[in-house]
Every structure is written in structure tokens, then in C-alpha cells.
Amino acid sequence: MSSPRLTVRRAAVLGAGVMGAQIAAHLANADVPVILFDLPAAEGRADALVRKSIAGLSKLQPAPLVTRGRAAAIEAATYANDLARLAECDLVIEAVAERADIKHALYAQVAPHLRDDAVFASNTSGLPLASLAEVLPERLRARFCGVHFFNPPRYMALLELISAPHTDAALLDALESWFTTRLGKSVVRAKDTPNFVANRVGVFALLLTLHHAQAQGLTPDEVDALTGPLIGRPKSATYRTADVIGLDTLAHVVRTMQDTLSDDPWHAHFHLPAWMLGLIERGALGQKSGVGVYRREGKAIRVYDAASGEYREGTGQLDPAVAAILKERDPALRFAALRASAQPQARFLWAMYRDVFHYCAVHLAQIADNARDVDFALRWGFGWAQGPFETWQAAGWRTIAQAIEADIAAGQTLAATPLPAWVLQRDGVHTPQGSYSAASDSLRPRSTLPVYERQIYPETVFGEAEPRQGETLWENAGVRLWHRPDLDAGIGILSFTSKAHAINDAVLDGVQAALDYAERALDGVVIWHEAPFAVGADLRQLAADCEAGAFAKIEAMVANFQRTALRLKYAQVPVVAALQGMALGGGCEFALQSSERVFALESPIGLVEAGVGLIPAGGGCKEMALQAAALAARTANRDPLACLQPLFMPIATARLAANAIEARDRGFAQAGDSVVFHPREVLYVALQRARALSASGYHPPLPARAVAVAGRDGIATLQMTLVNMREGGQISAHDYRVGSALAEALCGGAVDSGMTVDEDWLLAVERRLFIELLQTPETQARIRHMLDTGKPLRN
Structure with a gap:
């Protein structure tokens, strides 16, 4: 069966109320340019009401836009002045008030401007599609249907797809496929009955x-x-x-x-x-x-x-x-x-x-x-x-x-x-x-639309057949390396089996052994499991070792963590991190040092160690320093500090990137990383990326041996921000200490500004500072409080 295809170069949403504006926002999230229509304002600019609605998106909670900048993809328009622009649109979604008379009047107004090949859809929550279709000219009826988003459209998975009496069946298949992959919706075909399903x-x-x-x-x-x-x-x-x-x-x-x-x-x-x-x-x-x-x-x-x-x-x-x-x-x-x-x-x-x-x-x-x-x-x-x-x-x-x-x-x-x-x-x-x-x-049976082949492990209902689990290649107490020969026998899937996928000794040893296996017998590896991706280092193990005073053991564990992350980065086969759910602390560090990342859109990620009084020490600070040095090398003054400053405060305040698009802005994702809107498609895309990297003759990057760092001057500049916050009562004395340690790690230690160092130096700096913080009573109290309450302690 060939895959039904719908191309949407530009969309329009009719109705700039809360629901219509949020539908437009989610189209913009998916990089679909969208024109948002409504009535003209009684005074001032004709499109003032629509502009106000677009501006209001940034104030709504939960946020309809993945980043505020996405609002730039939404253009304001009015029925009075801009209906001719509907001819530019491949998809037009009506989202006006739930009254048949209002919808009928609008349809008569817009119908002459719709292209014969455009899709015209109503976001009705329960009005009969048959009745709505009656007022449309015959040329549009085969391209008319219902697409019922649930509120808020960005976050609610469900989209009900409803056929009108003359809707083209192939169009519905194409829409189901497009809404699933492009907007991340989970589609249910509803009958044209009141309120649908x-x-x-x-x-x-x-x-x-x-x-x-x-x-x-x-x-x-x-x-x-x-x-x-x-x-x-x-x-x-x-x-x-x-x-x-x-x-x-x-x-x-x-x-x-x-x-x-x-x-x-x-x-x-x-x-x-x-x-x-x-x-x-x-x-x-x-x-x-x-x-x-x-x-x-x-x-x-x-x-x-x-x-x-x-x-x-x-x-x-x-x-x-x-x-x-x-x-x-x-x-x-x-x-x-x-x-x-x-x-x-x-x-x-x-x-x-x-x-x-x-x-x-x-x-x-x-x-x-x-x-x-x-x-x-x-x-x-x-x-x-x-x-x-x-x-x-x-x-x-x-x-x-x-x-x-x-x-x-x-x-x-x-x-x-x-x-x-x-x-x-x-x-x-x-x-x-x-x-x-x-x-x-x-x-x-399940739908046979090709789009669902992308969901290797779809959501199931009780009593339904469970998808096959794959063949184990190697495992220990912390990880399982396996594959699905029916999908790609040469790409291994590495899954953590610890609670909440926390990274403990068994996971670290298991990742290294699994990569040894992969380099002997596989073409690539995908790190994937059901959400979360990883919640970071095992705090319980860390707390127990602290209480026992086993800091030498902890330092050995941190060194092993760093070695494991470097094995991911320098493996002889591509390692693709497939993030379906949050990646915190060490989980973020593993993702940062993988060959590529495939994100589900709503995957929070961040270096949040400051929340327990620590700094990233699995290579996270080192990777931020490398990023800053690489960016600075392309500037006139070649100063890495300017590139470090926007990275510093989010890490110092344990602030997460709330989604994959924001992660790019925070340095946790690269421009070439994939962002997948339907979380069930992440594994499929990651397997495809690993295969493509292997097929292109993948080789790991060369080790960084001459990294220009910001040094003492950079540390002093970053500390000034902390001083102001401390004096203003925004942070505690221990927050200042943690932030100062972070500044030192990001800037490559207390060395001359502009000095070049290698990765081993950067790792040694972050490891030393991590252990120093861990020995303080304040950090130990923060770790215990997090374990006991699940919330950070500001002491």
C-alpha cells in the first residue's frame, strides 16, 4: 500500500479565539506558516484583534508555543481585507463559535477563495458535518471534513477525524498520516454523530x-x-x-x-x-x-x-x-x-x-x-x-x-x-x-496506514497483542542491548533497566561493555527506552557513599561516568540518543556526548545538578566549554566568554529546557538533531538515523586537544552576576558557592584567559569541583532533601 501524502506549505485558521489561536500556534510549532483570520477591529488597525490574540499566546499557560519566537510564523489577517490570501493555503481550519448559523455564514464568505485542491476542515466539537457541508459548493465537498482538536491543542494527544457525506476517503487517510507525524496527534476516526466519541x-x-x-x-x-x-x-x-x-x-x-x-x-x-x-x-x-x-x-x-x-x-x-x-x-x-x-x-x-x-x-x-x-x-x-x-x-x-x-x-x-x-x-x-x-x-484490526509502521511500539489496550520485544544480544543488571532483526539486524538498541533509568555503576559498566559488543558486531546503536530517558546519577547510591565518607569511591565512580560518556562520544559506530521523556543531569550528559540526538518534541532536558548543590561532572561542563570554544573560533575576537554567558545561568539555576526546540537554544541539542512530534515515532527515526550515519561511513570526531578557555577573567565575570544575585537576596551563600564552581568548570579552571587545554583537563576540573561540593554539609542536605521530598532545598 502506498503512503497517502498531504503537502501543507501554508495553512490558515479561521477564528482567532483561544482555540483557533492555539491551533495556529501548534501549526507554527511544526514550522507550518499560518495565517490567522478574524473580524476586523472597530478602530485602529483592521487586524488589531488578531494581533492581540497572537500576542496573548505568550501569556497562556500551559504555553501554546514551544518558544515565543514561533509566533513569528503566524500572520494576522481579517475576513474583510485578506480573504484572497486563502488561495495560498493548502489547509484551512475553521475554528469559530459552535453555532451552525455562524459557520454557515462564514463558509459562504470564504468558499469562493478556497482552491479546489485545498483541504477545508471544521474544528467543531460536535455539530453534524453533514449539515455544515450542505452550504458548501459541490467542488469543495470532497475536500471537507471535521478535525476536532482537544484543548490545549499542543498537549492533548487526541484529534478526532470526521468524514462528511462526500469526503474523499483518500483525503482522510492523507490527513490522518499528516496530523500524526507532522503535529504529533493520535487520531481517532469518529462517526458523524453529536459530540463524536x-x-x-x-x-x-x-x-x-x-x-x-x-x-x-x-x-x-x-x-x-x-x-x-x-x-x-x-x-x-x-x-x-x-x-x-x-x-x-x-x-x-x-x-x-x-x-x-x-x-x-x-x-x-x-x-x-x-x-x-x-x-x-x-x-x-x-x-x-x-x-x-x-x-x-x-x-x-x-x-x-x-x-x-x-x-x-x-x-x-x-x-x-x-x-x-x-x-x-x-x-x-x-x-x-x-x-x-x-x-x-x-x-x-x-x-x-x-x-x-x-x-x-x-x-x-x-x-x-x-x-x-x-x-x-x-x-x-x-x-x-x-x-x-x-x-x-x-x-x-x-x-x-x-x-x-x-x-x-x-x-x-x-x-x-x-x-x-x-x-x-x-x-x-x-x-x-x-x-x-x-x-x-x-x-x-489496527489501521494498515503506512504512517503506523513508524510506531514500532504503539500504545496498546488491555487484551490486545503486545508488540514483539526483540532479541537480547547482551545484558547485565543495568542495561540490555537488543535488536529487532525484522527492522534492522545491524542496529542495536541499548535500554537502561534501572529504576527511572537512573545511572548507577551497573549502567556505567553495562554501557561500556555494550559498546564493546557493538564495535565488534553491529553497525550502530540507539539508546532508547520508554520515558524517562534518564533522571541522572543514582542519588541514593551517592547519598549512601557520602554518609559512609567514601569520597574516594565516589571520585572513582565519577571518573568511570566520564569514561562512559567519552565511550559514547568516541565509539567506532554511531550512537544515537532517542529521547522520549526527560533527560536530567547525567542523562543530559549522555545525550550531549552521543553522535546524534532524536527528540520527542515534549522532552525536557537539562543540566540540573545545581538543584542538589552540585555541578555537572559527567562531561556536561566540558561539553559546554567545547561548544563555546567552537562558536568563539568563528568570531572576530575569538573570546569564548561571550558564548558561555547565555549557557551559564540556566545551568546555575537548574533550569530545564522544557522541550526539544528550547533545548537547541540552551546548547543541549544541535541544529542537525531530529525533533519528532509524535513520541511513538522516536525509535523509528533514531534507527533510521543510525543506519544513515553508518551508511555514510561514520567515524567518531577527533579528540579536542587545543580548546581555548575563558579562564580567570571569565570566572570573575560570571561570578559578578552571582554577586549581584546574592546581594539582592535572590540566592544563598551556598548557591553562590555552587555557581562559582560551575563558572570555574565552564571556564576551564583558574588559568590564563585564552589558554588552550584538552578534554582530559576539563574533565579533571569538573570532577575536582564536584567532589569538593559533595563534601559540604549544605550539598549533602540538599541531596537528602531531594530524596525525601522530591523537591529542591534552598539552604
Whole structure:
């Protein structure tokens, strides 16, 4: 099957509201030039409203732009003056208000300016595509569809792709492939039914949670304690999620359900509680108004009490018996205990699960092609750890089905509709052969679009076949070197097996031995494992050695760390670091000294040792000094200090580069490194890069033997910044000491400015300073505090 291809040289977004502007921002993140349209301003520049919206992107949190500079890729335009520019665009996304009349009027306005080969898509969250398409000229109907982004578009994986009656099937395949790789979206094909898949189930699940909370007399903070991470849902749980969405926005979505789903058996429950409607009337709309179900008072967060109409201190206490049930690892036992319990919190949880299972089973044929699509839609669009069908299947399909039937018969469910016959005829919906489609009464295998060949280890649902794990070539207690002969027998994959992929003695020895193997028998190596990439050196091992006073042992370990990093840099085969998740401290140092890096876009990386009172000593300072020297060599005065200054403060303050694009600005990535928007494609791209490097006759770089350093003058200049911060109370005396040590390591030690040194000298300087800091009580206290609390100590 040939790969469907869509080329987008320029895009347009119609509607510069919060959602439209953020869609434009993510297109800009992906280097797609984009024109953002909206109404002209009543006075001043015609495009003033759009310009204000673009400027506002830098103030939104979480940040829609990977770096502020990306906003330059977004041009402001108005419907009044600039519609002719739509002819420049290969993709046009409409993101105006969720009203059919507004959309219809806009379509009539823009249609004459759209090219016949352009894609025209609506970012509707639930309006019928068939109705929207009716007003389009026939020449555009085959190129029209729905592309429903979830908010915020940069971070939410889900994109629902919806066909209109005349949409070209090949176009949908091309769009699915483009959105997956170019924008990093996880695509679900939705049927053209109200609210599509994720909102249809997710909003219903929220409504039934509100209903059962009221029925059991549970308070919002109790419900949020029950329906968050304890059951695999986001920290915002239920009522906090409502505040984040906006209570008025939620009410609008619910009204849409009331208006468009009148024949739904659960229709009587499509409403918000009276007290929540009262908050909306008072303007308490949630996060955007500063008050909703929750209200911040100073550092305290108070919760609304419907009985008194006042805000009170939140407690969110779990019943101990229910907490014990939720700790049960076996889902079958957990659900049996919830159903058997008379405790209100347990009864609430059982009813909440039961009714969403019931709803999904009844509506599966209507809303989705198969059960896998429903589960992924809830995972990717609402942040559930497991979708409803896989949760049900893991708990014992037939047992749960019989319990639901019994509750229906007893009149305890929210609707009396019987379970579909197929539910009672099956043992589950997910199998190694595929996932069940109620519409076709068959198992649907995974998509065969070529884009999914790039996801070597795709996300799976419970009950589905697991991807093959590859053949082990060599391993020890810290690493495993393996390969997949079906992909590329000559490229080894090196995975750390330590907890959180922390770098300990076993990892260091294992990396060196694995590289020995690779140089004998392989063409290249990719360092890859599921996130995180590596959290740095094993602090527990370091703390234990400190307490024992074993500083000679620690120095030997640091030297071994440095040798391991140099082995990565000077291996006779290419070593590609595939970063899927954070790379901190030593993990960053390993990445820096690999031949190339392949980043998932949202991979934080940084030299953060200052957070525990240390400096980078696995070659991190050395690599920054080498970068500065190389950049300075291309300047008129050849002074490395000017190149070190922008690198210094982020390392001195343990500031992470939040993503791969920012990592380039911080010196943690090079211009030639790959940035992959879909994290599941990182391994594929890294294997391709390793093969390409090998095929091009790879050889390691020559050792750096004459590195010009900033020396004493550089140290003094960097220290002046620290002095000002110390005198201003921004840093402590120990922060100053750590920063001074960092300045010395980056500047090559207390030598004459402009002196040339080699890598061994730079490594010796950073190793000495690391050990000196480690012997201070303040640094040891910082390490212990980080281990105990997971947070930095500023002492």
C-alpha cells in the first residue's frame, strides 16, 4: 500500500479565539506558516484583534508555543481585507463559535477563495458535518471534513477525524498520516454523530459522576479525591476539570447534548446540578473567572458547599475501607469489593463505573467503529489511564456484565435500556486479532496506514497483542542491548533497566561493555527506552557513599561516568540518543556526548545538578566549554566568554529546557538533531538515523586537544552576576558557592584567559569541583532533601 501524502506549505485558521489561536500556534510549532483570520477591529488597525490574540499566546499557560519566537510564523489577517490570501493555503481550519448559523455564514464568505485542491476542515466539537457541508459548493465537498482538536491543542494527544457525506476517503487517510507525524496527534476516526466519541462519552461520564455524587451525598472535594489518580484519572479529577473547562462552557456542551440527543435513553440526566447553574448565574465560571467550584484565598484553596452556599476549607477525606479497596491490584477483586460495599463512597464509584460501561455498550455501534477507538478517545482526550471497555474487560467481562444486568433489573441504573445481546455473547472486546465492532459484528484490526509502521511500539489496550520485544544480544543488571532483526539486524538498541533509568555503576559498566559488543558486531546503536530517558546519577547510591565518607569511591565512580560518556562520544559506530521523556543531569550528559540526538518534541532536558548543590561532572561542563570554544573560533575576537554567558545561568539555576526546540537554544541539542512530534515515532527515526550515519561511513570526531578557555577573567565575570544575585537576596551563600564552581568548570579552571587545554583537563576540573561540593554539609542536605521530598532545598 502506498503512503497517502498531504503537502501543507501554508495553512490558515479561521477564528482567532483561544482555540483557533492555539491551533495556529501548534501549526507554527511544526514550522507550518499560518495565517490567522478574524473580524476586523472597530478602530485602529483592521487586524488589531488578531494581533492581540497572537500576542496573548505568550501569556497562556500551559504555553501554546514551544518558544515565543514561533509566533513569528503566524500572520494576522481579517475576513474583510485578506480573504484572497486563502488561495495560498493548502489547509484551512475553521475554528469559530459552535453555532451552525455562524459557520454557515462564514463558509459562504470564504468558499469562493478556497482552491479546489485545498483541504477545508471544521474544528467543531460536535455539530453534524453533514449539515455544515450542505452550504458548501459541490467542488469543495470532497475536500471537507471535521478535525476536532482537544484543548490545549499542543498537549492533548487526541484529534478526532470526521468524514462528511462526500469526503474523499483518500483525503482522510492523507490527513490522518499528516496530523500524526507532522503535529504529533493520535487520531481517532469518529462517526458523524453529536459530540463524536470522546465528548459523547467523557461529558456523559462527568454528568453521571455529578449525579451519583449528589445521590450519595458526597462533596466536590470528596469526589475529586476519589476520581483522580487513585482510579487512573487526571489530577483535576471531576469538579476541578469542570472549573478548568469553564462552568459556562460545560453548560453549553450539555445544552448541545440536550438539543441533539433527545432520543438518548439517558437524556433525562443531561443537565448540571442546580447549585452549579447558580454559580454560573453569579459569574463564578471556574478558572477563567478566578472562582467556580473552587476558590483560591491566598495559598489556601476553598471549595463550594452547596448546602450553605459558602466556600469552606477542602478536606477530601477518603473512607479508610474504600482507600483499602482502591489499593487492591486485582481489578476483579477491586470491583467486586466496591459493589459489595455499603459505604457511600464505594457505592458511588461502582455506580459511576457501571453506568459508563452501560452507556458505552449501548452506544458503541452508533458512535464508533470499534471499542478500541472509544478507549483511546478517552485516554487521549480526557487523560484516562484506561478506557471504559478495557477497564471493564480487565475486571472480568462476564462478571461485570451480569452485575450490570442485575442492577438494570433492580432499577438501580440511570437508564432501563438492556445491554445489547453482543455484550452477553462475548468474553471481552479486545483480542490479539482486533477490537470488536458492534456495527459490523466483527473484530477490527489496527489501521494498515503506512504512517503506523513508524510506531514500532504503539500504545496498546488491555487484551490486545503486545508488540514483539526483540532479541537480547547482551545484558547485565543495568542495561540490555537488543535488536529487532525484522527492522534492522545491524542496529542495536541499548535500554537502561534501572529504576527511572537512573545511572548507577551497573549502567556505567553495562554501557561500556555494550559498546564493546557493538564495535565488534553491529553497525550502530540507539539508546532508547520508554520515558524517562534518564533522571541522572543514582542519588541514593551517592547519598549512601557520602554518609559512609567514601569520597574516594565516589571520585572513582565519577571518573568511570566520564569514561562512559567519552565511550559514547568516541565509539567506532554511531550512537544515537532517542529521547522520549526527560533527560536530567547525567542523562543530559549522555545525550550531549552521543553522535546524534532524536527528540520527542515534549522532552525536557537539562543540566540540573545545581538543584542538589552540585555541578555537572559527567562531561556536561566540558561539553559546554567545547561548544563555546567552537562558536568563539568563528568570531572576530575569538573570546569564548561571550558564548558561555547565555549557557551559564540556566545551568546555575537548574533550569530545564522544557522541550526539544528550547533545548537547541540552551546548547543541549544541535541544529542537525531530529525533533519528532509524535513520541511513538522516536525509535523509528533514531534507527533510521543510525543506519544513515553508518551508511555514510561514520567515524567518531577527533579528540579536542587545543580548546581555548575563558579562564580567570571569565570566572570573575560570571561570578559578578552571582554577586549581584546574592546581594539582592535572590540566592544563598551556598548557591553562590555552587555557581562559582560551575563558572570555574565552564571556564576551564583558574588559568590564563585564552589558554588552550584538552578534554582530559576539563574533565579533571569538573570532577575536582564536584567532589569538593559533595563534601559540604549544605550539598549533602540538599541531596537528602531531594530524596525525601522530591523537591529542591534552598539552604
